[in-house]
Amino acid sequence: MTQTNMASCPVHQNFDPLADSYVADPYPTLSAVRDEVPAFYAPAIDMWVVTGYDDIEAVLKDPGTFSAAVGQRPVFPLTDEAKAIIKEGFHASPVMSDCDPPKHTRIRRHNLKGFSARRVSVLEPKVWAKATELVDAIRPGQVDLVSALAYPLPAYMIFTFIGFPDEDMDMLKSWCGNRIAFSWGRPSPDEQRDIATNMVHYWAYCEEFVARRAAEPVDDFTSDLIRIHQDDPSALSLEEITNVAYGLSFAGHETTTNFTGNAIRRLLLNPEQWDAVCADRSLIPAAVEEALRFDSSITAWRRITTRAVDVGGVEIPADAKVLLLLGAANRDPKYFEEPEAFDIHRGDVRAHLSFGKGIHYCIGAALARMEARIALDLLAQRAPKMRMVEGQDLTFPANISFRGPRRLLVDWPE
Ligand code: HEM
Numbered sequence: 001m002t003q004t005n006m007a008s009c010p011v012h013q014n015f016d017p018l019a020d021s022y023v024a025d026p027y028p029t030l031s032a033v034r035d036e037v038p039a040f041y042a043p044a045i046d047m048w049v050v051t052g053y054d055d056i057e058a059v060l061k062d063p064g065t066f067s068a069a070v071g072q073r074p075v076f077p078l079t080d081e082a083k084a085i086i087k088e089g090f091h092a093s094p095v096m097s098d099c100d101p102p103k104h105t106r107i108r109r110h111n112l113k114g115f116s117a118r119r120v121s122v123l124e125p126k127v128w129a130k131a132t133e134l135v136d137a138i139r140p141g142q143v144d145l146v147s148a149l150a151y152p153l154p155a156y157m158i159f160t161f162i163g164f165p166d167e168d169m170d171m172l173k174s175w176c177g178n179r180i181a182f183s184w185g186r187p188s189p190d191e192q193r194d195i196a197t198n199m200v201h202y203w204a205y206c207e208e209f210v211a212r213r214a215a216e217p218v219d220d221f222t223s224d225l226i227r228i229h230q231d232d233p234s235a236l237s238l239e240e241i242t243n244v245a246y247g248l249s250f251a252g253h254e255t256t257t258n259f260t261g262n263a264i265r266r267l268l269l270n271p272e273q274w275d276a277v278c279a280d281r282s283l284i285p286a287a288v289e290e291a292l293r294f295d296s297s298i299t300a301w302r303r304i305t306t307r308a309v310d311v312g313g314v315e316i317p318a319d320a321k322v323l324l325l326l327g328a329a330n331r332d333p334k335y336f337e338e339p340e341a342f343d344i345h346r347g348d349v350r351a352h353l354s355f356g357k358g359i360h361y362c363i364g365a366a367l368a369r370m371e372a373r374i375a376l377d378l379l380a381q382r383a384p385k386m387r388m389v390e391g392q393d394l395t396f397p398a399n400i401s402f403r404g405p406r407r408l409l410v411d412w413p414e
Pocket residue numbers: 060068071096097098108158248251252253255256259296297298301353354355356357359360361362363364365367368369
């Protein structure tokens with residue numbers, strides 16, 4: 001760590017969340033930088049990085065100083081070819097995670113109704129039914145639990161919640177492709193072109209879908225939003241509803257796939273805790289919470305400053321891109337006893353910041369928790385003897401925010 005010529009801002013030349021070693025396991029770095037300094041500048045990504053629980057929480061609670069506008073922007077400049085494809089056919093605009101008040105407040109209010117505890121509990125039988133169907137299809141032997149369960153379950157749930165027809169599922173999933181790499185990674189020029197092309201297809205699909213629902217609303221979340229629009233077009237425009245469908249189908253899918261993979265992995269890496277969960281399934285909600293703290297699917301999130309500001313004694317200039325290390329906050333010893341230990345019996349787990357805090361707090365938190373809980377419950381019932389395949393080479397997508405194993409091989413017992 002060195003000092004910049006900017007007053008009192010440390011610089012970390014080696015901090016690079018896209019480095020292979022960080023992608024493979026970010027936690028040693030996350031804890032080391034948190035213990036070293038509250039905030040620093042990272043030239044590798046041109047961002048100011050905030051490391052500790054208190055400072056990250058304060059940033060999340062101050063949307064006036066820390067705008068969310070940068071949340072979905074590509075970290076690195078796009079090629080001219082990718083920019084041209086996007087300009088021609090992809091017209092998304094901020095509605096929630098990358099939107100600031102007052103627009104954010106108006107749009108979020110209508111969306112929250114769809115994700116209330118009551119609405120989510122209505123979905124519970126559907127999650128059980130889909131998860132049961134997926135687990136029933138598993139045969140003894142080596143199984144990849146990401147493709148067998150962690151991927152299809154949240155995808156099916158969020159797509160049907162939005163109202164996308166069943167028969168479009170495979171096409172939609174293929175278009176989802178690698179959107180994480182596009183906005184949070186460093187995709188090659190060819191990858192940028194392919195992802196941008198898929199985003200254009202996806203966007204056109206969402207526009208047509210919303211137009212169809214506007215002509216004929218049915219019983220789904222998009223139709224609920226259409227009814228709000230029809231009662232009062234100034235409450236929510238059709239273009240905003242299209243953006244919500246586009247955004248939710250991503251936010252409600254990749255995050256939970258990655259998280260379910262992380263949760264299963266952490267339990268199987270601690271076989272005595274997996275055995276405890278199988279013996280007493282009432283421990284599952286606590287196991288889900290500890291997995292959220294210990295190995296969340298979002299390790300970092302972004303903001304951009306609207307003015308110069310002091311964070312933990314470090315000066316961050318106006319217009320600075322800021323990276324909040326949620327994964328470091330979740331292991332901050334100030335809030336968690338023995339933070340580097342995975343322990344489903346800990347009492348302090350609820351304080352984790354995995355779903356954020358403040359006005360952008362994750363609207364899908366209850367749904368994500370429920371999907372992971374049901375997936376673990378079924379696995380505990382059907383395959384208490386399952387173990388991770390030893391010696392497998394786990395790989396994780398290279399990006400600054402999202403983390404989960406691409407495949408997770410287990411030995412599924414007879
Ligand atoms: C374990 C899974 C999940 C994790 C770890 C996660 C994490 C997060 C985090 C950290 C934020 C706050 C971002 C910020 O402060 O700017 C957020 C916001 C959001 N999440 Fe999630 N999420 C998950 C699942 C879901 C699901 C299932 C959905 C949808 C059904 C969803 C929809 C959203 C939306 C729309 C926002 C933006 C809310 C706003 O800006 O007002 N998330 N999520």
